[in-house]
Amino acid sequence: MAFTERSAATRTSILTAARKLLVERGFEGMTIRAVAERVGVDPSMVMRYYGSKAGLFSAAVDVDLRLDQVEQRPPLDRLGELLVRHFLARWEGDLSDDVLILLLRSASTNPMAAERMREVFAGQIAAQVARLTGAGDAEHRAGLVSTQLLGLALTRYVLRFPPMVEADTETLVREIGPVVQHYLTGSGITA
Amino acid sequence: MAFTERSAATRTSILTAARKLLVERGFEGMTIRAVAERVGVDPSMVMRYYGSKAGLFSAAVDVDLRLDQVEQRPPLDRLGELLVRHFLARWEGDLSDDVLILLLRSASTNPMAAERMREVFAGQIAAQVARLTGAGDAEHRAGLVSTQLLGLALTRYVLRFPPMVEADTETLVREIGPVVQHYLTGSGITA
C-alpha cells in the first residue's frame, strides 16, 4: 500500500465528494464516476482506495451524531430546545454533508442506509434519552422525538417546503422545541 | 388507439404494479422491466401504454389526499386527532401503494417527486388548514403539521424504526394528535 501524503489528501477528498453527492442525489446518484470527476481523478482510483461502491458508502456514513456535545447535565425542562438547536446547528453548517441528511436521502432506496439509520437512532438518540431522563419507556419516547426531528430535516433540507426553508432557526427552536420536550418528559406518553 | 377492455385492465394493472414498486424501491427501483414482469407482460407494452418512464411515474402519482373525506365542519379542537387518524387510516390499508408513502420514497432522489410533494402540500394540506382554521399564517402552520405527519410516515413505513412500527394506531393518535392540534390552533406559532 504505502500511501503518500498526496494520496492521503486525495483519499479524504474522495470521501468529501462522496458525501456531498449522497446529500444531493442519494445512493444511486453517487456514482463512482461522478465522485471521481468531482475530485478530478480517474474512476479507478476511487475503486482502488475504497474497494467498491459499498465500501465507499460505508466510509462516508461512518460518523456519529456528536450528541455528547450536548451538555452533560442540562436542565431537564430545556432538553427539547437544546436538541432542536443542536440538530439545526449541525445541519445548517456550510459543510453540506451532514450524515443524517445524507442517510435520509439514501435510506429510501438503500437497505444499508436504512439499517444504519436505525442503528443511529437506537444506539445514540434512544441511549441519550434514557441517560438524561431515566425514563423506562425511553425507546418509545426517542421514537417520537425522531419523528419530529427527522420530519423537520426532511421538509427543510430534502423536500424543501417553502415555509420550512424560509423559517429562521430561532423560530423553529421556539416552535418545535416544546414538542420535542413534550415527547421527552411530558405525561400522556405510554408505550 | 382503440384499447379493448382487456387492454384497459392491463393498463390499470401496470399502474398498480408501478405504485407498489415505487413504495418498495423508490423511483430508480421502479424499472420498466420490473413493472412488466410483475404484471406478466412484455416491457415494450409498458412503454406503449405510458410512453416513457416519466409518463408512467406521472400517472402513478396523479392522485389526491382525499382530505375532503375529513368532515366539512369538524370540531376545531379535535382537528389534530382527526388528521392523524385520517392519514394513518390511509397508510395502514392493505393497499400498500399510498401516494404519499410512494412520493416519500421517491422524492429523495427524483426532482419530479419532490416537486409533486410540494404541490400536494401547498395545494391540499395548506389549503385545508386555511379553510378550516381561517388562520392568516396557514402556510407556516401547515408546514409544521407536515413535519410531524411526514416524520411519522418516514419512521413508521420507510425507515421502520421498531418503536414506531410496533405502536398501534390509537396510541399514535393519542400521542401525536395533540401535537398536530397545537401546530394548527395553538398560540406561540408565528411565521
Add this chain to the structure above:
DNA sequence: GTCTATAATTCGATAGAC
C-alpha cells in the same frame, strides 16, 4: 395488441501498462 431484436447509455468492476 403483443412480441422480438436491438440500439444507445450508463454503471460497477477488473486487467494491466507505465
Add this chain to the structure above:
DNA sequence: GTCTATCGAATTATAGAC
C-alpha cells in the same frame, strides 16, 4: 500511484415483424 481499455450487466427506448 495513476491511467487506459474494456468487460459484463442493466437500463430506457425504438423499429418493426406478426
